[in-house]
Amino acid sequence: MSLASSWRTRKFRLGFVGEICPQCHAKLFPPRDICPHCGGPAKEPLAFSGHGTVYSYTTMSVAPRGFEGQTPYVAALVKTEEGPLVTAQLTDVASDEVFIGMPVEMVTRHINEEGDDGIINYHFKFRPELAAAAKH
Amino acid sequence: MREVAVIGLGQTPVGEHWESSLRILGSEATYLALEDAGTGLPDALLVGNMLSGLSCGQENLGALIADYAGIRGVPAAKIEAGCASGAAALHQGYIMVAGGMAETVVVCGVEKMTETSQPDTTVALAAAADAENEVAHGLSFVGLNALLMQRYLYEYGYQRADFANFAVTAHRNAVNNPAAMFRRAITPEAFMKAKLIAEPVGLLDSAGIADGAAALVLAPLDLARSLGKPLVRIAASAAATDALAIHDRADILELRAARISSLNAYAQAGIQPEDIDFFELHDAFTIMSALSLEANGFAERGQGVRLAMEEAISLSGRIPIATMGGLKARGHPVGATGTYQALEAVTQLRGEAGANQIPGCVLGMTQNIGGSGANIITHIFERVS
Amino acid sequence: MSVMRPLRSVGLVGYGAYIPRYRLPASEISRIWGGDEEGTVAFKSVPGLDEDTVTIAIEAARNAVARARIDPVLLRAVWIGSESHPYAVKPSSTVVAEALGVGNACLAADLQFACKAGTEALQAGIALVGSGMAGYAMAIGADTAQGRPGDALEYTAAAGGAAYIVGPAEAGCATLEGSYSYVSDTPDFWRRPGQNYPRHGGRFTGEPGYFAHVLSSVRSLMEGLGRSASDYRYAVFHQPNPRFPERAARQLGFKSEQYSPGLLANEIGNAYAGSSLLGMSAVLDIAQPGDRILLVSFGSGAGSDAFSWLVTDTLPKRQSLAPTTRAYIERKTIIDYATYLRLRGQLVMH
Structure with a gap:
């Protein structure tokens, strides 16, 4: 993540803020300013709840540059309760515990850093819903 | 619109070309294709390439390859559409010749992926996905395909092993292709034992990282007729797009861009899927093969993998795929893959495919996929008697 | 003061x-x-x-x-x-x-x-x-x-x-009844810039570090408020280990049922700046209206902050949120x- 990208994306990365289309009321995450459903402008911010379920997942055993020290890590598509699918890592969970449909919640975590002297990137991840995990 | 024919073919073997640079690979394929055509200086060069900036620190490939191929002076430019760059260049070349803007155009797909180490190549490849919303989370291309495959297994109840035949078939076909990267057969057991790179995607689900270049010379059909060679025309050239990020698609298990581009291609050629004699599909991952067979009308939704399980994809099957090894075993030098597919299709239709020849084939289809399904370009080639 | x-x-x-x-x-x-x-x-x-x-x-x-x-x-x-x-x-x-x-x-x-x-x-x-x-x-x-x-x-x-x-x-x-802070320059523990690990001086850790500061802040606070240990339902201390807070609590007249609910060190260790505040949150999770809570921190270098809190009727409605x-x-x-x-x-x- 470049420095500029890290700054520009802070509201949705850290605050999990998406958008809602004022015309067709579609909820959008990540924000994109033009509604993909009706084609109209959609810049109205909408804070997403951060709750959802695992839609699909994988365990990354070979990592791209910047993530090498983290393998194996779990990446997933999460179906948010507002509707949109979101790509993110899962955390605080072993890969063999994950299943499609698992309730998860958003947390903010350190995702990587730009070398030893560069900026630290924080990003949303999802972890098993704490309340559901406690019932287990 | 004029009818367009392919009058020249040139390729380098696919592999790890440590001794050859990007420019040498590209210029060699271009030179060979022009030599095969025998029509002299082309009116334009289009270079299909995805990674040169990231892998070699080199852009402006049009001028560079033209210079090194000995055709300095011709208009030339690089065309980029992720892993579909080769087919995108071919599509543009087709438009130039069909539209009468050029008589002969040479289209060269070239890629040099072994210039960088594996983590850097993985990052570079991921540039075809959504950098801000997929790659920033540590997803690689393999990872994205794994997300598709995991969901596919879940929705339709298949096992990983059901996908083995895609890889087994590709490897079997590559044995007889002198230009292929992996010229050895593999067993379903080897497929299952292969290391998982991103569960459920294993090493043998995925096409290899490779270097290579393949080029074609395009000309109007009338000009082609005068050359006295086997005639192959481009019966259709159609492109379509979908959301770049998987999470933005209406249905992640439908390759919508493939469906749209193939429907347009079938309409252009005036044919149905069942008329296709063989299909060079984009088997970068076994899941892509299954989804592609479904999107293009060869299988119902959720049934694409059955074509592999039932051996319908072999050279003598109902719909042969990857006849020269496909991306899986010929190798997948990303920006060159689209032109390798086209070159192999024309080779089949010329009747020059050797031991892998599909007897009497008339219509061959190629499909090149950029990203995890975002930019999909379909071509149909036809032998003209 | x-x-x-x-x-x-x-x-x-x-x-x-x-x-x-x-x-x-x-x-x-x-x-x-x-x-x-x-x-x-x-x-x-x-x-x-x-x-x-x-x-x-x-x-x-x-x-x-x-x-x-x-x-x-x-x-x-x-x-x-x-x-x-x-x-x-x-x-x-x-x-x-x-x-x-x-x-x-x-x-x-x-x-x-x-x-x-x-x-x-x-x-x-x-x-x-x-x-x-x-x-x-x-x-x-x-x-x-x-x-x-x-x-x-x-x-x-x-x-x-x-x-x-x-x-x-x-x-x-919970409303604040009052607080008291007590500091002195006591080098019991430090970490210099660029160093990955802190060092213990090995001299002042207990007396005159932890105990002198903790006891001073608490005694000054309770004296100033006119309270004694028995006025508190809970007492939460900085907990570098289970022994120090227990000893300090006893010296101040607190009983096990007052300090144990906020003593988490044996289960999670010492979360440093989070240590006494986690003990406090554990107590707030179970406290009831009218309960009085003493919160005491300690930091090397050295100092201690002591607070007296009174739980209100609002707390039970917030605990499960x-x-x-x-x-x-x-x-x-x-x-x-x-x-x-x-x-x-x-x-x-x-």
């Missing part, structure tokens, strides 16, 4: 805890280093690969906002006390404020005072709200404490944090020493 009281009454309107899920048993450290685990903690919490003071602070702060039920835009300060801020220069607090959705009209700063940095932030929040400068202020104590492999500190140096929103007393779950401290303690994955080294970035070979 008299007890400190703000001009207008303030209270804790929200609180939240966070503890990482990994636990390293003391037996794993002694297995490797051959040390004696006797008298130390049974387990300490260890941050995951993707956790640091900022992420710990964010989750604790979100829990505090959930309990306070206020729009985060109303927060006029986000102060984080820690000795493990991820940056030497660049605030942790602005990252946390951004994640909470606090507006730009906000104070934000990182504080450092060894294990006392969190309660120092709390004192500042009390002053800001109590002076009328702000309606609400967030104070957080969070750490991913370092201990040199093989050092005695390695048994206890843990990770965790807690966040508190100070606001008007009438909206509080976010995960309890106990829920985080019980969400645990036991790890071995090798995993610990990996999670703490200690795997380097030459």
Whole structure:
């Protein structure tokens, strides 16, 4: 993540803020300013709840540059309760515990850093819903 | 619109070309294709390439390859559409010749992926996905395909092993292709034992990282007729797009861009899927093969993998795929893959495919996929008697 | 000196805890280093690969906002006390404020005072709200404490944090009766810039470090308020190990049922700036209206902040609005020493 990208994306990365289309009321995450459903402008911010379920997942055993020290890590598509699918890592969970449909919640975590002297990137991840995990 | 024919073919073997640079690979394929055509200086060069900036620190490939191929002076430019760059260049070349803007155009797909180490190549490849919303989370291309495959297994109840035949078939076909990267057969057991790179995607689900270049010379059909060679025309050239990020698609298990581009291609050629004699599909991952067979009308939704399980994809099957090894075993030098597919299709239709020849084939289809399904370009080639 | 009281009454309107899920048993450290685990903690919490003071602070702060039920835009300060801020220069607090959705009209700063940095932030929040400068202020104590492999500190140096929103007393779950801070220049423990691990002086740790400061702040506070140990339902101390707070509590006249509910060290170790604040959140999770709570921190270098709180009728309605401290303690994955080294970035070979 470049420095500029890290700054520009802070509201949705850290605050999990998406958008809602004022015309067709579609909820959008990540924000994109033009509604993909009706084609109209959609810049109205909408804070997403951060709750959802695992839609699909994988365990990354070979990592791209910047993530090498983290393998194996779990990446997933999460179906948010507002509707949109979101790509993110899962955390605080072993890969063999994950299943499609698992309730998860958003947390903010350190995702990587730009070398030893560069900026630290924080990003949303999802972890098993704490309340559901406690019932287990 | 004029009818367009392919009058020249040139390729380098696919592999790890440590001794050859990007420019040498590209210029060699271009030179060979022009030599095969025998029509002299082309009116334009289009270079299909995805990674040169990231892998070699080199852009402006049009001028560079033209210079090194000995055709300095011709208009030339690089065309980029992720892993579909080769087919995108071919599509543009087709438009130039069909539209009468050029008589002969040479289209060269070239890629040099072994210039960088594996983590850097993985990052570079991921540039075809959504950098801000997929790659920033540590997803690689393999990872994205794994997300598709995991969901596919879940929705339709298949096992990983059901996908083995895609890889087994590709490897079997590559044995007889002198230009292929992996010229050895593999067993379903080897497929299952292969290391998982991103569960459920294993090493043998995925096409290899490779270097290579393949080029074609395009000309109007009338000009082609005068050359006295086997005639192959481009019966259709159609492109379509979908959301770049998987999470933005209406249905992640439908390759919508493939469906749209193939429907347009079938309409252009005036044919149905069942008329296709063989299909060079984009088997970068076994899941892509299954989804592609479904999107293009060869299988119902959720049934694409059955074509592999039932051996319908072999050279003598109902719909042969990857006849020269496909991306899986010929190798997948990303920006060159689209032109390798086209070159192999024309080779089949010329009747020059050797031991892998599909007897009497008339219509061959190629499909090149950029990203995890975002930019999909379909071509149909036809032998003209 | 008299007890400190703000001009207008303030209270804790929200609180939240966070503890990482990994636990390293003391037996794993002694297995490797051959040390004696006797008298130390049974387990300490260890941050995951993707956790640091900022992420710990964010989750604790979100829990505090959930309990306070206020729009985060109303927060006029986000102060984080820690000795493990991820940056030497660049605030942790602005990252946390951004994640909470606090507006730009906000104070934000990182504080450092060894294990006392969190309660120092709390004192500042009390002053800001109590002076009328702000309606609400967030104070957080969070750490991913370092201990040199093989050092005695390695048994206890843990990770965790807690966040508190100070606001008007009438909206509080607990109102402040008064506080007292006591400091002196006592070099019992330090870490120089560029050093990965802190050092213990090996001289002043108990007397005149922990005990002198803790006993002084508490005695001054209770004397000033006219309270005795029996007035308190709960007493929460900084807990570098289970023994120090227990001994201090007994010397001050507290009984086990008063200090045990907030004594978490044996289960999670010493979360440094988060230590006493986590004990406090564990107590708030179970306290009832009318209960009086004593909160005492200690930070090397050295100092102690003591606070007297009175629980209001509001607290029971807020307790279940976010995960309890106990829920985080019980969400645990036991790890071995090798995993610990990996999670703490200690795997380097030459």
